Amino acid sequence: MVLRAQRFVNSAYGERLIGMKVEEDGRTRWEVMHALTRALQYELGITPLSNSFGPTTLSTLQSRFPLLNATTVPNANFARLIQSALYCKGYDGGEIDGVYNPRVAAAVSRLKRDMGVDGVLPGGDLPPKVFKGLLTMDAYVTVNNGSDAIRGVQQWLNSRYLHRRDFFVIPCDGHNSRDVAKSFLFAIQYELGMADGTANGVFGPGTQAGLRSHPVGPGSQGIWVSLFSGAMVLNHRQAAFTSSFDGALADEARAFQSFVKLPVTGGGSFSTWASLLVSYGDQSRKGEACDGVTRITPARAAALKADGITIVGRYLTAVGNSLPEKVIQPGELRTIADSGMRCFPIYQTVGRNAAQYSYALGRAAGYAAMNAAMDHGFQNGARIFFAVDFDALDHEVTSNVLPHFKGVEDSMADAGNPYRVGVYGPRNVCTRVGAAGHSSASFVSDMSSGFSGNYGYPLPPDWAYDQFVTRWVGSGDGRIEIDNNIVSGRDLGENTFNPPRAQRPDTALHASLHASMLVDVNKYMQSIGFSESSPVRFFSHAECFQQVMVDGDAVITEVSNRYDMRKALVQTSTYWEMRHIGIEDRLQDDRVVLYHSGLPGGIRDSSTGIAQITGNAGLRAWNHCIGKGYVSGTVRDPDHDPDLYAVWNQVRDPSFALRTVALIHLWDAEGKPGGNNPPGGETVMRPMALDYNDQEIFQVLRRYQGWGEEAETHARQRMGLYYLCEKYNGISRNM
Structure with a gap:
């Protein structure tokens, strides 16, 4: 029947009249409710159409059709909208035949009973506020292990306050929620005597002042006890919803006060009201x-x-x-x-x-x-x-x-x-x-x-x-x-500390740490989808670890000390790239050789070597760092094929590649001038330092790969590898 409802709204309205078409799959969701809402607005002559059943839709419906029934429904499609909405809500809407028949009236009666409003809105007529509730995804029966006690409070709120201008039907699903909590504040404000337009569902000064004058406690009777016990129920306390403040409610009030660390009185003080109604509670308290x-x-x-x-x-x-x-x-x-x-x-x-x-x-x-x-x-x-x-x-x-x-x-x-x-x-x-x-x-x-x-x-x-x-x-x-x-006392902090570890320059990775670091790095890479070895990747984890962390350690330590750069930055970028090398990378390398040999089928440049550096990136990073005095060498022309090919061949050497990774990081941090930057270019970062924070580390790792969604995603994954490397480097420099 939901499928039939979807077919109806598409065929009768669709893109042509309401600007949207729903997927016909027999499943209820917001898209379907939005389409039905727009179709209703079309029938009411409202423009422009909106997904929201807002004030204009409600006021128009109230003025033209204060009660919809067999005699007032204006046309068959209007009736079909009601029937379709009932089925999407789980009620019997008849045959979607355009007739507001006894089956439809019975379904509306059941809907109102589930909402809790059948006592104030009896019968099978459909009033505007109930129609508004019908066109939401709110449930009016308990769902997902909802509480019957909470549902009782929800139904009571609907029955008592639906006649107020700014109060609308709330869910009766047995779960507290944003809408329910705000509606409960409206209820408090209405009982304080606030007029429509003044009551706003906000825990403001007027509401707080009113509650200070309405304490409740053992022996109290009436609406304020109902509100207090209702608030207890909505906060998942084991209290009965009642209008009489008996001993059981006092006991549960004491338990709640003890739990949230308020004075335990067993009554409804302002502080207790505040903790029940808003997350921050009574802000005049003082915490320890x-x-x-x-x-x-x-x-x-x-x-x-x-x-x-x-x-x-x-x-x-x-x-x-x-x-x-x-x-x-x-x-x-x-x-x-x-x-x-x-x-x-x-x-x-x-x-x-x-x-x-x-x-x-x-x-x-x-x-x-x-x-x-x-x-x-x-x-x-x-x-x-x-x-x-x-x-x-x-x-x-x-x-x-x-x-x-x-x-x-x-x-x-x-x-x-x-x-x-x-x-x-x-x-x-x-x-x-x-x-x-x-x-x-x-x-x-x-x-x-x-x-x-x-x-x-x-x-x-x-x-x-x-x-x-x-x-x-x-x-x-x-x-x-x-x-x-x-x-609360569950955590008391610390008052005894070890001497802090100083920000020392990195040292050689101590050989005694190799085995445990190998295991940890392998665990991390496997946890994010990289097995020990793979048929689509050339190098196993152990091979990458040996090449970068062990064989390359002397070079990495040297450039780290020279440039005030944490070793983990060079280790992470190189290891990550080496673990990704696959057959496609080797094929691209072969095509570069073809190009510079003057043979057909070639390409001018590719990412190559253990750190997957292009000739262009390597050349530009070296040029930048030579200009800054970080390193000596000859400035080369990126548009000159022999210069580009010379650097491309150099970065295939592991030692040269590791030095180049460090220079690329320096170049990246300084905005990659002359590089292949994103629109607007890269920002200039703080000069490279041993105390780079998380965001700076992320930026350096991301810029090494480039920009865009893939670079962002990989940089987030590389952060874990960075901190694993930093863990072991930190141990080494403090040994």
């Missing part, structure tokens, strides 16, 4: 922990201590250079410990969208965080909170975030689990990562109350820190801006 992007000096430490702060969260690495004190500064951990406070480490990269989370990037993050934690002096057993600092939708948590944390977990396990894994992010992210077993505690970004992962989700059961407000502390030299956090 904080995190921030500012160095903790002795004066700031004293100010924090005086304000009741005992635990400070600080960042292991910096993403860019705009916040120079965001990363833990030299001597800072000692200052924190000497003041009597403790510190928990946070690892964050850019991480502003789902594409920046994957299994490979999770492995890279794990290696990077371990290296940084050891650099700063965090001892084994510390918990590192890995950040998910964006509004991750639930399907993105499934597709990207969970694999990312599996990568973090696996990298930590491969290293012998020196540190514990925590997660920082919205409530849904933290809950799901913890439930999957990838983290042991959550640092919840509850200040981001508009995030879909916070709106309507309860506080994760394993929460350690609840970030709820930004404020200033102290004065004068001690003045500092912090994000204040409530502490």
Whole structure:
């Protein structure tokens, strides 16, 4: 019947009348609902058409057809739209024959009963707000293990407030959500006496002031108890939805207050209301922990201590250079410990969208965080909170975030689990990562109350820190801006640290590390799809490792020291390219030889050698570095075939190739002048340095390959290899 509905909307309307055609597959989805909505707008004479059942559609329907039934439906196609929508929603719409018959009326009655509005809108007539709900993907029966208790609250909200102007039918699927949570705030505002147009579903000053004057507790009766118990139900508390504040509700209120670390009173105080209604709760509270992007000096430490702060969260690495004190500064951990406070480490990269989370990037993050934690002096057993600092939708948590944390977990396990894994992010992210077993505690970004992962989700059961407000502390030299956090006690940070590892130049890779590094690199490459050996690739993992990490170590160490460049950059780019060499690369090399021998079928240039460098890129990188005085040599003409071919042959030599990789990285960091740049060219980076941050490392690795989606994807994968190399280089330079 859904297939018949799809065929109807395509044949009766389609591209010609509503500007879209749906796939005819018998499956309900938003595309089908949008097509039906546009068809309804066409029948109502609304222009332009929209996928949204917005105010214009609703007001037009209300004015022309306040009740749709057998006598008021204007034409057969209009009736067929209703019948089609019913089938797409899972109700019996009759034969899609254009008749609002008793079967249709019975289906509408059932729909309204499921919505909870049959008491206020009885019978089989279809009113505009119910029609609006019909054209959504919301469910009005429990789905996906939904809670019957939550569904009861949803139905009650619909029945009590649907007559209000800005309240629309909410799902009755047994799950709290953004729409349900916002509608519950509308309910609070309506009961506070706010008029239509004033009530807005926002937890603003007026709503907060009203709630302060409506405490509830044992013995209370009426609507405010209903709202309080309903809020408890929506927060997955084991409370009954009731209008009488009995002992059972008081017990559950005490349990909730204890869980979120509020004064345990058993009543509905303002702070309790706030924690039930919005993720950040009562922002007038004071927490015992904080995190921030500012160095903790002795004066700031004293100010924090005086304000009741005992635990400070600080960042292991910096993403860019705009916040120079965001990363833990030299001597800072000692200052924190000497003041009597403790510190928990946070690892964050850019991480502003789902594409920046994957299994490979999770492995890279794990290696990077371990290296940084050891650099700063965090001892084994510390918990590192890995950040998910964006509004991750639930399907993105499934597709990207969970694999990312599996990568973090696996990298930590491969290293012998020196540190514990925590997660920082919205409530849904933290809950799901913890439930999957990838983290042991959550640092919840509850200040981001508009995030879909916070709106309507309860506080994760394993929460350690609840970030709820930004404020200033102290004065004068001690003045500092912090994000204040409530502490559950599941994590208390660290107060004992090893001496920090200095930013020393790289040394030769110690022979005792070869075997374990070989195993780790092989594990990582296999985890992202590279088997030990492959019929389509010429070199096995062991061969690449021997050529680059062992045989090439002296040259790589030399160029690293000369150019203030981490060895891992040269190791990563070369190893990655060598592992990719296949038959097509050899065929291209043969064609270059043909070209420069004057024979047919040739090409002028190709990527060649263990580092897959083109003659053009090698020549231009050498020219640039000769001009900068980084290296001596003869400047050559990239348009002159003999010059190009000479460099092409040189980069086929492994030693020359490794030196050239370093020069290409220098050239890349300085914007690749004269190179084959993307539109607008490459930006000039900070001069090459041993303390390049994650984003700078990513840029160097990406630029080596070029630009575009493939280069971006490969660079994300190479980040894990980079940090594995850096792990062993770090051990060597500190032995």
